[in-house]
Amino acid sequence: xxxxxxxxxxxxxxxxDATAIxxxxxxxxxxxxxxxxxxxxxxxxxxxxxxIILEDGAKPRVGEIxxxxxxxxxxxxxxxxxxxEHSKIFHRTKRLNQCLKKVxxxxxxxxxxxxxxxxxxxxxxxxxxxxxxxxxxxxxxNPPGCTDVPQKDxxxxxxDSTSHERLVKVCRNHVAGNGFSLFVATRAYxxxxxxxEDFVSYGPEDDARLYSHTRLGLKYGRVKGRVFHMEHxxxxxxxxxxxxxxxxxxxxxxxxxxxxxxxxxxxxxxxVDVVSGRNTPLTLHKAQFANTAAYADLVExxxxxxxxxxxxxALHPEGWCPRCGLTLEAFQRMLSCRNMTVVIYRDGxxxxxxxxxxxxxxxxxxxxxVEADDDGTARIKKLCAC
Numbered sequence: 001x002x003x004x005x006x007x008x009x010x011x012x013x014x015x016x017d018a019t020a021i022x023x024x025x026x027x028x029x030x031x032x033x034x035x036x037x038x039x040x041x042x043x044x045x046x047x048x049x050x051x052i053i054l055e056d057g058a059k060p061r062v063g064e065i066x067x068x069x070x071x072x073x074x075x076x077x078x079x080x081x082x083x084x085e086h087s088k089i090f091h092r093t094k095r096l097n098q099c100l101k102k103v104x105x106x107x108x109x110x111x112x113x114x115x116x117x118x119x120x121x122x123x124x125x126x127x128x129x130x131x132x133x134x135x136x137x138x139x140x141x142n143p144p145g146c147t148d149v150p151q152k153d154x155x156x157x158x159x160d161s162t163s164h165e166r167l168v169k170v171c172r173n174h175v176a177g178n179g180f181s182l183f184v185a186t187r188a189y190x191x192x193x194x195x196x197e198d199f200v201s202y203g204p205e206d207d208a209r210l211y212s213h214t215r216l217g218l219k220y221g222r223v224k225g226r227v228f229h230m231e232h233x234x235x236x237x238x239x240x241x242x243x244x245x246x247x248x249x250x251x252x253x254x255x256x257x258x259x260x261x262x263x264x265x266x267x268x269x270x271x272v273d274v275v276s277g278r279n280t281p282l283t284l285h286k287a288q289f290a291n292t293a294a295y296a297d298l299v300e301x302x303x304x305x306x307x308x309x310x311x312x313x314a315l316h317p318e319g320w321c322p323r324c325g326l327t328l329e330a331f332q333r334m335l336s337c338r339n340m341t342v343v344i345y346r347d348g349x350x351x352x353x354x355x356x357x358x359x360x361x362x363x364x365x366x367x368x369x370v371e372a373d374d375d376g377t378a379r380i381k382k383l384c385a386c
Contacts, residue, residue: 017107021100022111024055024062025085035065038116039053040071055081055083056082121225124139125139136221137182178206192216
């Protein structure tokens with residue numbers, strides 16, 4: 001049985017206005033052990049936090065954790081429910097939305113059960129929402145990024161905070177993605193749609209939620225600090241082997257994702273407001289990029305847009321330049337540009353928007369016209385590298 005050993009931080013308050021939501025399916029023994037560690041860590045370090053657990057699967061397994069010695073004394077702060085589900089696909093975004101509807105506190109923490117965060121980072125994320133008006137806060141940053149902790153060291157990670165510095169030195173460290181944990185203002189997040197249930201099982205839903213919610217006006221920030229990830233065996237719902245992975249990744253991105261990625265490049269939260277009142281171009285120079293990660297985010301959205309538009313280009317060749325068409329070479333040349341210009345044209349009588357992304361070279365140029373489809377997703381109208 002996992003027991004907390006000294007020295008651990010004394011149980012403190014500080015998250016009484018927050019609820020951690022854990023939506024999960026136990027597909028491996030590693031995941032069950034990580035769930036126990038995660039729950040014990042939250043309950044033992046924060047004497048006032050509430051936790052909502054929604055487990056689905058063929059049979060319940062998490063319920064047994066609630067009877068364990070280190071968890072049972074805190075059971076009044078834990079709401080646990082089980083949904084019998086025999087589908088092999090774990091629809092996590094759907095389960096998270098079900099949890100979100102049960103949250104009664106002003107702050108919700110969308111939390112992976114394989115994650116341990118420094119106490120100070122979690123308290124700072126809570127403060128940024130409660131006091132600084134943020135709508136969403138990632139409680140870690142790059143750098144320092146993520147530390148992957150193997151199972152043999154995971155008990156120490158969850159029970160002894162003095163082990164963290166040692167684990168950073170001996171474990172694998174890498175750039176952290178946008179998953180793991182996200183603090184949100186409950187009402188503001190829910191009012192903007194919560195989780196996007198179009199993403200099923202494993203997929204880039206973590207990235208999409210930030211693009212869509214910041215586009216809808218949610219103020220977003222990060223806490224400087226590290227995230228620890230407890231390693232685990234990866235079943236179908238934790239890897240690209242998920243049958244829905246192609247569905248999740250090949251869908252065209254919303255036009256809002258392109259705008260939000262561009263906003264990151266110019267260090268503004270209101271790119272749409274900046275350009276909506278005019279038809280003059282807003283030029284993004286590489287020197288304006290907040291960091292290389294911001295540029296990479298923009299490139300990734302453009303790549304998804306290109307891939308999603310390729311099939312349509314084949315069906316409608318008249319929509320492309322007769323000389324270069326929609327080609328990978330043209331697209332790669334576009335991404336290597338010196339300057340990038342995003343132009344948004346808005347007509348109050350129309351529900352759709354049209355934008356163009358123009359890339360200038362020293363001796364030639366490449367441009368791509370992007371328009372919003374009826375459902376708000378972006379599509380390439382024209383791409384030319386001639």
